[in-house]
Amino acid sequence: MDDVFDPWSPEFLADPCPAYAELRDRGRVHWFEPTRQWLVPHHADVSALLRDRRLGRSYQHRFTHEEFGRAAPPSEHEPFQVLNDHGMLDLEPPDHTRIRRLVSKAFTPRTVTQLAPFVDALASELVGGLVAEGGGDLLAAVAEPLPVAVIAHMLGIPESDRALLRPWSADICGMYELNPSPETARRAVRASVEFSSYLRELIAVRRGDPGGDLLSGLIAAHEDGERLSEQEVISTCVLLLNAGHEATVNATTNGWYALFRNPGQLAALRADPDGLLPTAVEELMRYDTPLQLFERWVLDDIEIDGVTIGRGAEVALLFGSANHDPAVFARPERLDLTRSENPHLSFSAGIHYCIGAPLARLELASSMRALLVQAPGLRLAQEPERRPHFVMRGLRELRVEM
Template identity: 65%
Template sequence: MLFDPWNPEFVAHPYDVYRELRDTEPVRYFEPTGQWLVARHKDVNAALRDRRLGRSYLHLATHEEFGRPAEPEFQEPFWRVTRAGMLDVEPPVHTRLRRLVSKAFTPRMVEELRPRVRRVARDLVDGFVERGGGDLIAEVAEPLPVTVIAEMLGVPEADRHLLRPWSAGMCGMYELNPSLDAQHTAVRAASEFAAYLRELAALRRAHPGDDLISALAQVADGGDTLTEDELVGTCVLLLNAGHEATVNVTGNGWWSLFRHPGELARLRADPSLLTTAVEELMRFDTPLQMFERWVFEDVTIGGVDIPKGAEVALLFGSANRDPEVFPDPDRFDVARADNPHISFGAGIHFCLGAPLARVELAESFRALLEAAPALRLVEEPVWKPNYVIRGLESLMVSTG
């Protein structure tokens, strides 16, 4: 099988192809998307930290000056929202945004959320167990991060059902060569989400509460504050990045545990392994398989010269199975101690929400391990067609 991100068989199991890429052509041009695939951990890790590459080139040149076609006009509402957050911008704008957001979204704030995350996880799991099981993704994995981020932001409970569809719709734009329908869906979701957040932000500026939108609306550093666009873009990023990753680590992770019953039994017998298990779940079946970077000036990656204006596709899923870094990388080991996976990225764009994701994942798995010791799979799951943000359609289980 070849590297084919539109092939369901490849999406379901890309790891044999990754192995062949690492062994024979670790940096390779992929004609269908016009990208350079980068497969080895050391090259992916170095590229993430190399300031000659970045998420956007628009601080340096227009699309035309960079040799790229201009984006269709109808996409403008989507890019206005996403480029107002810190993920798709470069220094000095990125530096400024991250500094301001970090003042409101602190490690202490995340740790103070742990008891609330634990209660949400346990309530969801208790209801799931009472029903005897069902779709673990729809009934536990998805509601947990949506509830947590909605409470953090200050989104009223009555509106929270809107968040998941907006997030899923926007993330469709990040797939390779998205269809026209997917593009229009993403634009519509971005427009609706932004309009909702602008209204909520205006309310919080006038009447601040004990929530993250209120904190972001008031955060200041030497007179510098977030603009309304930046506040909206930050909130959208916090939901999309945090939510999609946590949902897919949960679904992919339980599927990995079911396929490795010895490791599941080991984790059930020794819950102290949960910390290392969460890291292994992120490494073994990575939720974000690919992360792209633009080349600002000629570079050499893995001995291959890549010209300015090119796009590199960093294969996180391949890097996390690289035997040069992970002994016996295809072995699933919930006690793996030395685990420098790059599922949260590296460099200046390292995931700001990583501490929150770890708390959510630990509490979700803990609740299920404790309340559903007989949790078992009732039907083999099917992977969504998406490759970049990779997860299961559903995960049907029984708790009895």
């Protein structure tokens, strides 16, 4: 598979779709030696395995590292592991069920609807600043500050501290790439220590003086006598920040870059923003998927197309490939903002379906609407450079002009 799937090469990162097509043509599952994972490229298999309880984000609820045939993480990674292992993304039932039930109270449709005026106003303000400057980096001016500010506002993080959040998040998320380097791990550990210490101090303040924010709610949340531990509160806050803005930043810039490369679709969106925005958001999430891969451990033997994958193996579910599977999407390489049948997997599926999906959709629609209205002549100023990351696919910047 090395001749087809090379997630570290600039050519692959620029456009992985030809490689994905080759993987799908060659079969339903492929062993990839560099990461020692089974690659799963087809939509039907990815969708089914996301819901299959024989797989899990973790195995430690059932097995020790030794029983599972895996080495324990290096001791120097412990701050990152503790932070990561107590977040619901990497937990399985019953802990996942308990934490998600409590956190979901903050992400009800009503809560997200109530946030809409705040998100719309903030998006309009950020876009107004970009327009006043005559252009600039869309990522730095709009795509990044909007979701960071929204989740920080929800959590009740003081505005003066919000500049700390994005660097911490970026360093922690580096560990989710394939085969992270020792330097990436060092940065992630340092960010885990600093972010956890910051939140621990903020939790102490909120315990003494609770407010109406999500952090205060998590501290007080209880159901059937169960509460979140302090570590679970910390890990949940970090997860909400990382997941709540990392994908949205990349979806925004990937989406606008796709529109600039498809001027006919951009013209149609400008002509009918209210009518097209709902399907446009879904299509842009599908077309250039911000999270390309999601990993699962095999807890009990499974079989795919006659290949037995035993307990202890790891599968790499290729969201980017699944979202371009012609068995599901007509002409998948075509950007079609009117696509109504769009079962993309960009928000995952099953028990780990993205809890913040409604908020992400709101943020994407709000920023796009503000740009369409306030910057009707927005255009690409220079070709962007891709970030050298495969799993979390995005751009270093997106320079635009009016």
